[in-house]
Amino acid sequence: MNRRNFIKIVGLGAGAAALSSAVIINNGRSNSSDNFGWNGPDSSETDIRMQVLSYAILCPNAHNIQPWVVKMTGANRFDLLVDPDRLLPETDPIHRQIHISQGTFLETLAIAASGLGYEAKIDYFPQGMYSNTELVDKPVASIELIKSDKITPDPLFAFLLTRHSNKREYGNYSLSPAEMANLQTFAVEQCSYPLTITSSSEDKLKFEKILTEAMQIEVNDRGRSHETIALFRFDQDEVNKYRDGFGVSQAGLTGIKKLMVENFVLSREKTEQDSTEFDQQAVIMAQKTVSTTETFGWISSKGNSRLDQVIVGRDYCRLNLKTTAMGLAQHPMSQVLQEYSDMLPLQAEFKQAFGIDESKTVQMLFRLGKAEKTPHGPRRLVSELVKS
């Protein structure tokens, strides 16, 4: 990929409407009729388990890898397990983010159940919890859906189909003191782990340096970079085929710009041969997005057991739904939190810069602001998760 070409094409204005035939051909590709999961459960679906699972798959999850297996265990019961074929061993070597992504799934499921008149009774690690040095074929949770007339729908139910991670630039929107207080109160009342929010020019500069450097460290290694490339969807055909991962539309490119980049700039073949330009763009985008962000948040925990990770996921999901309800944009940036050895010195520097006790684990770090919505990332069919 030629970087100058990339930047030029990304910067195209509306005047680029003189379409080439290649773009027109690409434009004709069809999208999935189920909207890649984002219509919610099919109206003909009568099984409550399948209904709640149709919402659960819409949760935030690392790289949109969708690391879930569901085993049906009874009329209204099922187990949730990590899918061992959907891990990120290079960037998430201890599978911490994969377990956070189990928690986001459980939270979305519980909220959906409440909206459908059921209580989701969640029993964590019913066959025993395993450590951070292993991934064992045991359920993360057993779930029972209990119908109840007394259940109050969670107000966040209304936002399950609109929540998303917004990777755009945020135009230096700073959360107002009232917005920050609203989020803090929400976290104190409804989350298990502390939320820290900061909005200052001094912190912004620190984040710009650290998060850009973190992305540079991440892409310095071929294995790490190629793990991301494997989940990058280069065109609509890949989206249709895999229904996971993320592409240029999730970064905020739409319409003609998106088509131009997909048709003329990015290709899997070229990028897999030589990822230099792709990697450089990742660093440039990290720097640009952070430099347009005024407010940052993080969730940290004293412990870092598998259960901590799952409950953090539940918290993070609730916060993302709450910011959606408040009309705010939210975007995790996880590179500096990752556990591979190359990142550890910068991680220590990050903790020191923000006065975070080195014994604590920063589980989620994210930008907050305002930006136009981006298209949703695709989801697989629920039936693909369910194993009997």
Ligand SMILES: Cc1cc2nc3c(=O)[nH]c(=O)nc-3n(C[C@H](O)[C@H](O)[C@H](O)COP(=O)(O)O)c2cc1C
């Ligand atoms: C544990 C975790 C870590 C994440 N880390 C990043 C990240 O470093 N960079 C990023 O752009 N998005 C990150 N995300 C957001 C995911 O990419 C996003 O949730 C996924 O692509 C699905 O998209 P959606 O949230 O818009 O539905 C993370 C999400 C989770 C749950």
